[in-house]
Amino acid sequence: MSSLSTGGCAKGSLRPLALLALSLLGCGEDASSSESGGDDASSSASGGGGGGATATGTSTGTSTSGPGATSTVTASAGSGGDTGWWQAPSGTSWQIQYVDYPLDRSFDVAVYDVDLVEVSDADLAALHEEGRIVLCYFSAGTWEPYRPDADGFPEDVLGNAYDDPAFADERYLDVRSDLVRDLMKARMDLAATRGCDGVDPDNMNLDEVGEDITGVPIGPEEQLDYSRFIATEAHARSLSVGLKNSIEHAAELEPYFDWAVNEQCWEYDECDVYQPTFIAANKAVFHIEYTDEATFPDVCATTVPLGLSSILKEYDLTAYRVGCGP
Numbered sequence: 001m002s003s004l005s006t007g008g009c010a011k012g013s014l015r016p017l018a019l020l021a022l023s024l025l026g027c028g029e030d031a032s033s034s035e036s037g038g039d040d041a042s043s044s045a046s047g048g049g050g051g052g053a054t055a056t057g058t059s060t061g062t063s064t065s066g067p068g069a070t071s072t073v074t075a076s077a078g079s080g081g082d083t084g085w086w087q088a089p090s091g092t093s094w095q096i097q098y099v100d101y102p103l104d105r106s107f108d109v110a111v112y113d114v115d116l117v118e119v120s121d122a123d124l125a126a127l128h129e130e131g132r133i134v135l136c137y138f139s140a141g142t143w144e145p146y147r148p149d150a151d152g153f154p155e156d157v158l159g160n161a162y163d164d165p166a167f168a169d170e171r172y173l174d175v176r177s178d179l180v181r182d183l184m185k186a187r188m189d190l191a192a193t194r195g196c197d198g199v200d201p202d203n204m205n206l207d208e209v210g211e212d213i214t215g216v217p218i219g220p221e222e223q224l225d226y227s228r229f230i231a232t233e234a235h236a237r238s239l240s241v242g243l244k245n246s247i248e249h250a251a252e253l254e255p256y257f258d259w260a261v262n263e264q265c266w267e268y269d270e271c272d273v274y275q276p277t278f279i280a281a282n283k284a285v286f287h288i289e290y291t292d293e294a295t296f297p298d299v300c301a302t303t304v305p306l307g308l309s310s311i312l313k314e315y316d317l318t319a320y321r322v323g324c325g326p
Contacts, residue, residue, distance in 0.1 A: 086133055086197045086240040088259035088284035090307045096288065097319045098137060104319035105130065113137060113200050113261075113286070116191055117148065124195055135242065136196035138187045140230055141203030142170040152183055160215035166315070172206060172214035175226040184230065188237050198240030200261055201230050205246040224249060231256040242286070243278075250277045259284040262308075266299045267291070271306055279307040288313050293322060300324035 094111035097103055103114060103123040112127055116136040127134050142162055143153050146169075157180050159172035173180050184201075191199050206214050207223035218226075227246065231253075234241035243250070243257040247270050250260070254277045265271040266289050274285045287308040289299045296312045303310040304324050312322035 083235075083258075085235060085238045085258065088133075088198075088240065088242075088286075090279050090282050090284050090309075092259075092284040092286075092309055093323070094284075094286050094309055094311070095319075095321055096286070096311070096313065096317055098317040100318045103127075105132075107321060111135060111286070116187065116194070116196065116199070121194070128195065133197045134195070135198045135200045135240070136191045136194070137200040137202060138184075138191075139170070139203050140184055140201035140226075141173055141175060141206050142167075143173055144170050149183060149186065153180070160213065163209070163213050172203075172209075172216050174216045175206060175218060176222055181226075181229060185233055188233055188239060191239055192237040196239065198242065198258065199234050200242050200244060201234075202244050204230070204244050205248075208246065208248055220249070224252060227253050228256050247273050250274060254278050254281055254283070257283075259286060261286045261288075263288045264290060265308075266302055266310075271303050271308060274308060275306050284309055287311070290315050296322060296324075 088111070092111055093109040094113060095107045095109045096113040098115045098118070101115075101118060101120065101123070103112070103119060103126075105112075105123070105126060109132075111133045113135040114123070114137065116138045119136070124134060143150065143158055153173070157174045157177045159174060161168050162170040162172065175181070188199060204227055205223070206216060206218040207220050211217050223246070227243070227249065231241050231243075240258045242259045242261050243253050244261045245263060246253065247262065247265065250273050254260075257278075260274060260278045260283065262271070262274070262285060265273070265287060271287070278285050285308045287303055287310040289296065289310065289312055291299065291312065293312065299312070300310055310324050314320050
């Protein structure tokens with residue numbers, strides 16, 4: 001859910017599957033860099049996508065784009081071990097930036113969550129050279145008209161306009177559709193080709209939003225089936241995968257996902273849902289609150305004891321970031 005432009009793509013000597021994904025989606029700036037794509041779709045500067053990357057960091061960085069904070073959370077983000085993809089232990093430090101690229105890499109954190117298409121090859125390579133884990137965002141439940149593959153979604157798989165006025169140009173997707181699922185596979189092909197260590201699929205809670213709003217009859221079983229499909233396809237490409245929101249299904253889906261992303265669980269008094277699920281399984285919960293700096297210490301007082309990796313962000317997900325700390 002970010003209003004972004006799209007750039008061109010130099011295909012180089014990529015495999016046919018990678019070429020298909022790139023033809024559908026394009027790629028980020030500086031696409032001629034060979035460090036984030038090539039014949040081995042799971043390769044990257046630090047072994048991204050294959051689960052072999054390691055990263056360490058603490059959330060003590062500051063940025064010219066906004067105030068940082070010293071955090072009580074330190075993390076060591078290890079390799080995928082026996083799974084073949086990266087695992088995120090609870091307490092892992094992180095940053096998320098979807099707009100205003102080039103990326104601000106000044107934060108001393110283990111993980112960066114970036115836009116799959118918009119982040120440049122140069123930024124991807126730099127993150128990996130610095131030992132970071134890179135998670136790549138795409139929307140798995142809405143159609144975004146500015147994406148390079150937008151024309152691949154026919155009218156009959158599109159539901160109502162997104163119910164947030166800030167993203168009114170988006171439409172909900174009928175995620176039961178085989179075509180929609182094939183397009184999501186292509187996006188994950190691109191993530192592997194570009195060297196992402198994992199994917200952050202958004203809008204994975206259509207059943208919670210409800211048919212009256214989405215215009216698509218997605219019930220709990222259909223949503224669970226789609227979520228498992230996304231997780232299975234990510235793992236088939238040796239990509240780590242996170243569950244975005246979908247808090248009602250946290251217990252059922254935790255075994256399929258490697259970490260979680262939550263927006264505003266403090267505001268809605270839902271953060272404790274993650275303690276017996278993802279946190280109990282030693283899986284990171286990357287938590288965002290869109291509030292103000294005066295209120296944020298109250299957020300941290302609730303979420304840090306629960307084991308969440310909480311940060312304060314602006315709604316449009318610029319580089320601005322404040323982490324929990326003294």
